[in-house]
Amino acid sequence: MSASRSYDIVIIGSGAGGGTVAQELAPLVRDGVRILVLEKGPRFADQEFTGRELEMADALYQDGGAFLTRDGTMTLAFASAYGGSTVVYTGTSLTAPQRVIRAWGVPGLEHGDLTRRSAKYAEQNNVHLLDDPLINDNNRLFVEGGRKAGYLVEQFPVNVKGCRGSSLCNLGCPNQAKQGTNRVQLPRAERAGVEVVTRAEVLRIEPDRTMMVRVSQKAAGTKGAPSEWAPGDYQIRARIVVAAAGAIGTSALLLRSPLPAPRSLGHGFTCHPALILVAEHPHPITNDVGHPKSYFVDHAESERFVLETCMYFPFVTAKSLTGFGATHSAIMHAFPRLQMILILACDHAAPGNRIAVSRTGSPIVHYRFTPETIDGLVRGTRAAARIFFAAGARRVHAPADPPLLETTDADRLEERVTARHFRPGMLAVSAAHLMGGCAMGRSAADSVTDGWGQVHGIPWLRVADASLFPDSLEINPYLTIMGLADRVAEGVRRDLAVAGD
Amino acid sequence: MTLPSPVFRAVATCVVPEAGRLASAQWDEMEAIVARAIAARPRAVQRQLALFFILLEWLPLLRYARPLSRLDPARRTRFLDRLQRAPMLLLRRGFWGVRTLILMGYYGRPAVAGEIGYRADTRGWEARR
Numbered sequence: 001m002s003a004s005r006s007y008d009i010v011i012i013g014s015g016a017g018g019g020t021v022a023q024e025l026a027p028l029v030r031d032g033v034r035i036l037v038l039e040k041g042p043r044f045a046d047q048e049f050t051g052r053e054l055e056m057a058d059a060l061y062q063d064g065g066a067f068l069t070r071d072g073t074m075t076l077a078f079a080s081a082y083g084g085s086t087v088v089y090t091g092t093s094l095t096a097p098q099r100v101i102r103a104w105g106v107p108g109l110e111h112g113d114l115t116r117r118s119a120k121y122a123e124q125n126n127v128h129l130l131d132d133p134l135i136n137d138n139n140r141l142f143v144e145g146g147r148k149a150g151y152l153v154e155q156f157p158v159n160v161k162g163c164r165g166s167s168l169c170n171l172g173c174p175n176q177a178k179q180g181t182n183r184v185q186l187p188r189a190e191r192a193g194v195e196v197v198t199r200a201e202v203l204r205i206e207p208d209r210t211m212m213v214r215v216s217q218k219a220a221g222t223k224g225a226p227s228e229w230a231p232g233d234y235q236i237r238a239r240i241v242v243a244a245a246g247a248i249g250t251s252a253l254l255l256r257s258p259l260p261a262p263r264s265l266g267h268g269f270t271c272h273p274a275l276i277l278v279a280e281h282p283h284p285i286t287n288d289v290g291h292p293k294s295y296f297v298d299h300a301e302s303e304r305f306v307l308e309t310c311m312y313f314p315f316v317t318a319k320s321l322t323g324f325g326a327t328h329s330a331i332m333h334a335f336p337r338l339q340m341i342l343i344l345a346c347d348h349a350a351p352g353n354r355i356a357v358s359r360t361g362s363p364i365v366h367y368r369f370t371p372e373t374i375d376g377l378v379r380g381t382r383a384a385a386r387i388f389f390a391a392g393a394r395r396v397h398a399p400a401d402p403p404l405l406e407t408t409d410a411d412r413l414e415e416r417v418t419a420r421h422f423r424p425g426m427l428a429v430s431a432a433h434l435m436g437g438c439a440m441g442r443s444a445a446d447s448v449t450d451g452w453g454q455v456h457g458i459p460w461l462r463v464a465d466a467s468l469f470p471d472s473l474e475i476n477p478y479l480t481i482m483g484l485a486d487r488v489a490e491g492v493r494r495d496l497a498v499a500g501d
Numbered sequence: 502m503t504l505p506s507p508v509f510r511a512v513a514t515c516v517v518p519e520a521g522r523l524a525s526a527q528w529d530e531m532e533a534i535v536a537r538a539i540a541a542r543p544r545a546v547q548r549q550l551a552l553f554f555i556l557l558e559w560l561p562l563l564r565y566a567r568p569l570s571r572l573d574p575a576r577r578t579r580f581l582d583r584l585q586r587a588p589m590l591l592l593r594r595g596f597w598g599v600r601t602l603i604l605m606g607y608y609g610r611p612a613v614a615g616e617i618g619y620r621a622d623t624r625g626w627e628a629r630r
Contacts, residue, residue, distance in 0.1 A: 051623045054534065054609045064541060066601075072594045134626075165625035174623035288621040289629055314608040314619050319601050323585070324516040325578060332608070336618040362543075425593030426585065428601070 002212075002233035007036040007195075009492065010211060010238040012202050012253065014039040015084020016481040017465035017488075018244030019181025019189070020121065024489030026192035033496065036236065037189070038200040038213060040245070041080030042224025044087075049174040053313040056171035059223040060088055065430075067248075069367040073424035074273060076365060077432040078246055081172075081224075082198050083182025085246065089432070089478060090169040090293040091159040091178045092308075093127040095119070096473060096480040099301065104470045106440040108451035109487075117483035125159035125179040127479075134165060136290030141281070141339050142309045143295055145391025151297045151383065156308075156476075158291060165290040167311050199227035200234075202245070203361070205257040209460055211236045239499070240460050240492055242453075243438075244485065247467040251355040251437030252363035254448075254455075262444035262456050266355040269365060270472045271431035272344040275377055276312060276320035277384045279393035284336040287311050293342075297383070300346045300474040304372060305380030307387070310342035320428045322403040322421075331397050339393060341384040344433070345376035346474045355437045369429075374422050377429075382413040399427045433477050438467035452491040453484065459495070464488040502551040504536050507570040508558045509603075515578045516603045531606035538605055550602075553595040557584075 009025060011018045014037050022037050029035060041060075050056065057065045060079045067076045079085045095118045101111040146153035163177040176183060190196055203212040217231040218224060243250040251266045292311040299305050312320070314332070317340075321328050331338070347370060356364045381398050388396045389410040396405040399421040409416050421427075441447020444456035447470065453462040464485040466477050473480055510528065514521040523531065539547060561569045561580050569577060584596040607613065614620070622628035 049623075051621060052611070054605070058541070064538065066538075066542075068546075071590065072598070073590070163625075164627060166623050167621050167625070168623065175625070284618075286629075288619055289625055313621070314613055314617060315605050318604040318608040324581070324600055326518055328516075329518055332617050336620075423593070425590045425597055428597070 002235050004235045004237070006237045007034045008238065009033065009035045009240045009242065010236055011035070011037045011242045011244060013084060013244035013246060013249060013465060014082055014186055014196065015181060015244065015246060015465065016086050016478040017485040018242070019083065019086065019185040020482045020485035021242050021244060021464050021489045021492070022189035022194050022196070023185035024486060025492060026189040026194050028493070028496070029193035035194045037186070037194060037196040038202055039082055039196060039198045040201045040249070041082065041198065042218065043082035043198045044172065044224050046176055048223045049172040051166060051168040051171050051174050053171065053315055060172055069365045071368070071424070073369070073429065074367060075430040076248070076271065076434055077430055078248065078434060081182070082196065083180045083186060086180030086478060087172050087182055088170050089180070089476070090291070092156040092293055092476045093122055093125065093159050093479050094157070094475045096483070097475065100474055104440070106451045106470060107442050109440065114480065114483045117486040118479040120486070121479060121482040122157065125184055126161045127157045127159045129155050129157055130163070130291055130294055134163065134290060135294055136165070136287060137285035138287040138292070138311055138339050139290070139294040139309045141285065141391040142341065142387060145387040145389070146295070146297055148390035149386040151387065153295050153297055155295055156293060158294070160291065163291055167288050167290060167292050169292060171313070197228045198225070200229065202253055203256070205241060205253065205259060205461070207259055209238055209241065211238065211241070240462070240495060242462045242464050242488060242492065244464040246465050247434040247437050248355055248363045248365060250463055250465055250467045252357050252361070254438065255355070255357045256361040259461070260457055262448045264439065264446070265448050266437050268349040268436040268439045268470060269353045269355050269367065269434070270347055270349045270436045270469070271367070272306070272433040272472065273347060273369065273373060273377065273429045273431050274345070275343045275381065275399070275427065275429055276310065276317065277341050277343060277381060277396065277398055278317065278321065278331060279339045279388035279396040280331065280334045281337045281339060281393050285339065287336070287338060287340070298475070299383065303379045304346045304376030305383065306344040306346065306475065307380060307384055308342045308344065310340050312340065321397055322399045322427055327402070327404060339388060339391065341387065343377060343380035343384055345373045345380060346472050347373040347376070349436055349471045369424055374419050377422055378417060378419050381417050385413050385417065386410070433466070433473070435466045435469040435473060435477065436471070438463045439470040440468050441470060453488040454491060462488050462491060502539060502547045504532055504539070505554045505558070506532065508554050509535070511570040511577060512557060512581065512599060513603045513607070515574065515581050516600055517607045520607055527610070530610055534609045535602045535606040538602060549595070550598065553599060556595070557599065
């Protein structure tokens with residue numbers, strides 16, 4: 001038999017969206033409003049962030065970071081932890097481009113409003129440009145090569161405080177420098193009286209506003225604290241529910257719930273399919289020390305790609321290289337001389353790319369690469385190769401045949417790097433910016449929610465995460481998620497005020 | 502599923518040639534990493550993998566009249582190279598999955614960091630001074 005509990009507001013998920021809503025609504029606790037955050041993942045202690053690749057990937061990421069799309073041609077990386085994916089991002093903090101928000105065409109969503117709200121969180125999270133002495137060679141070479149090759153290179157504002165340069169951001173900062181919701185918004189919310197329960201998965205939401213929740217036991221030998229509640233099944237009733245479990249989590253939850261949700265639920269899934277490219281320099285460079293992601297080149301509008309500096313770990317690097325055998329091994333053994341660039345393709349929501357659920361309720365992501373997305377990857381690869389060579393690299397490892405591009409290939413990249421080398425299943429494409437599934441829009445005929453995250457036809461249910469995006473954001477999304485979540489919190493406060501009247 | 506050791510090792514030594522020099526305990530370590538990863542995957546994926554390992558072992562029979570584990574390294578490599586370029590997505594994807602597991606097993610071992618010169622440290626810059 002399951003235990004029953006009752007709250008005024010239940011927030012599902014504790015990442016950029018859920019953590020923000022929790023903080024913004026926390027002052028209501030003083031007025032007697034009971035607020036609960038349910039997080040599927042565990043709460044990790046500071047010393048549990050060891051930086052060990054497989055150990056941390058298993059602990060933090062869904063399926064250890066190997067969640068596959070339905071046809072198995074792309075892995076999707078998203079975290080499950082107190083703080084959600086803000087625990088594993090690099091802290092890069094950009095605001096949404098005006099042209100993207102205009103193109104979304106969501107009634108009531110103005111770029112100026114979103115920018116103001118995002119700026120509030122940029123300040124709260126200590127977003128700033130890193131000082132020059134903290135920039136490593138991997139980043140410096142990107143700047144030098146990019147400028148020599150004629151690209152506009154920009155510096156990422158990042159949300160760190162006391163960064164020691166471990167380079168391990170994607171495995172959870174071992175020095176607690178990254179200002180994710182686990183460090184900023186959730187602790188504030190908890191101090192104000194918001195209750196956060198970890199290892200609590202919401203199985204479904206019933207039409208009478210009851211949530212079926214399963215609290216899991218901490219398995220022996222695994223990381224993370226036990227749940228704040230006893231393991232078992234719970235029925236949680238709420239006046240208002242905010243779903244913020246991420247693009248996949250929220251869409252899947254609403255799909256397996258017997259709710260009268262709009263028909264487009266789950267549709268419009270998009271992401272930034274990403275490729276890691278490496279190049280070998282003649283001399284060792286500082287690459288696996290220092291903040292990994294400090295600069296970028298934005299060609300999203302003109303060529304459908306964004307290039308970002310990056311530095312990954314041995315296994316991720318190995319799987320990202322094309323091919324196998326001696327050439328592959330030689331590159332891996334050149335690790336101290338490797339420069340890395342991440343290519344993000346800007347895809348648009350395409351028919352058929354959607355989130356669904358299996359018969360058992362598990363999420364399934366249907367995704368096919370469009371020719372335009374492949375073109376973005378191809379163009380991005382050529383641009384990255386130009387930057388590598390301009391920075392002095394002696395060879396570049398890329399999806400090509402053979403995969404090593406020598407300096408003599410620098411002038412014939414159009415010929416060496418072509419779409420035929422980017423056939424799905426031939427290269428390791430992964431995506432971390434997962435968007436769509438509960439798109440904002442005008443009505444139930446064209447979207448799932450309105451511009452304030454309220455689900456059409458279900459006034460007590462709101463969405464506050466990247467599933468709201470009607471199309472690709474074309475940049476790193478977390479500040480935009482926080483800006484939208486801020487609007488959702490405002491909407492909830494309005495609802496409560498009306499109910500109070 | 503149980504990892505089919507002879508086929509796995511035959512493919513692994515082509516994917517990472519240095520794996521051929523691993524001692525028995527290091528093979529055990531590598532295979533334990535892979536077995537753990539497979540055990541954490543959904544049942545359907547485990548079944549697909551088991552099937553693909555059988556396919557890997559016996560498909561070369563058609564061309565070389567020998568199973569994969571009894572091919573010389575050059576032929577094994579040629580066969581695997583053809584798989585990774587196969588017109589059928591199913592074959593490319595299968596090989597990609599096995600290759601990923603092998604790379605996880607090999608490069609996921611803590612000792613490999615020293616071998617390839619990967620030096621990331623939780624203390625960051627301080628560790629380099």
